[in-house]
Amino acid sequence: MLIEVVNVVILALLAVTALAAVRLNDLFAVTMMFGIYSLLATIMFVVLDAIDVAFTEAAVGVGISTVLMLGTIGLVGRRARKVSHRPILPLIVVIITGAALVYGTLDMPRFTDPTAPVHQHLGPYFLNESPDQIGIPNVVTSILASYRGYDTLGELAVIFTAGIGVLGLLGLRRRKRPGHEGGAR
Amino acid sequence: MTIAGLYNYWIVILLMMTGFYVVIASGNLVKKIIGLNLFQASVFILYISLGKIADGHAPILQAGISNYSNPLPHVLILTAIVVGVATTSLGLALVVRIREAYDTVEEDEIHDQDESM
Known part of the structure; x- marks a missing residue:
């Protein structure tokens, strides 16, 4: 039961972090959001019994990836320009793809089904x-x-x-x- | 039971699509690569979710435990994480190189410079 609750909470936090990363234009903040996202994913892996994956993600996903991104930002500057045009077309593409994927999950075996x-x-x-x-x-x-x-x-x-x-x-x-x-x- | 059984997959799809959106909608090359990483990490969560068994334990064999989660997705994702960092570093190196050549990492400015040549 505890695992289900942790699962739901962590996934919700992941969603919030990812949406925050979309809205931010400061690349440093976006990178930090990515770091938090990876760390939450690491917790998720521990909850789902994948401790080896959690180790690797903590070292590589949170550590090395974030450092590489910070290094790049140091070289190219941290300001991303705001998107000037309305992103209608990307939104439509994303929603259609997401709907197709959700349709695909309906046949999938249920979570934790042995x-x-x-x-x-x-x-x-x-x-x-x-x-x-x-x-x-x-x-x-x-x-x-x-x-x-x-x-x-x-x-x-x-x-x-x-x-x-x-x-x-x-x-x-x-x-x-x-x-x-x-x-x- | 359906909603609870599919909740993980649906949230993961939301995360994937968030990353996908960042990749196609943002003009900044560094942000695009971060979006690609968000997409990637959510695919990892999808695979690990598939390997979980109710009341399972981590696949490290111990006496007295017989119910283990599936180790195969874990192995595949271990490989994928490391390969993901390799591709990320290559992508970021390309961004730095583009910045040297064009003095910007915004997609439309690069495009304008190419047009005006």
Whole structure:
């Protein structure tokens, strides 16, 4: 019962935070809203039994992402200009997409339903076989590093590629020449 | 029971659409990327919600407990969080680079500069 209440409250707070982030034009405040949002999501993950995800989100989502955004704001300035035109078209697109998604949820198994199809095949297999095949108590770790090890390897490839991309864009600094490329300055 | 059973999904959809709205409606590139992150984090909540079982425990095996939440969505989302930060950092690097070239991060001003060239 407590979990249901916490669940409802945290989700409501998430919604408020996200809507506040939409309305604000100070990028620093928007970033802080994102940090709060990630922190609330972390609490949500603890409530929903995903403690490994909560750890990662707390370190990476709240920590590194926010720091990266703050660093970017430091370089580009913190003022976002107000949108001058009425955002009718984006609103229509968003509402239609949201309505389609809500329609899609009507067929979904109910929240915390143990008979949902997703809990019938791989999940129980991992939970039953992991103690014998891998031998560590944390099933999430054994799936991450062993059953889906290639997935994690692919993840490393993505991070490596992103690192090369960031280095190429910013790190290997060519000296700024006045009036180069496009003469925007 | 229907409303209670679907409440999580509906709020998550609201959050997703909020992020989506920020991405398409705001002209500032940094705010767009923050919107993309909001969208992403709400997708994580959707997946973790799907893995929860009533009266389940965290999937760390202990004697005397037999009811665990599904560990598979947790693993997928662990991977997704890290990949998400990688893409975010690349996007923010692009924003910094655009700022160097155009001296602005507002979409319409960049567009005007491209037109007037």
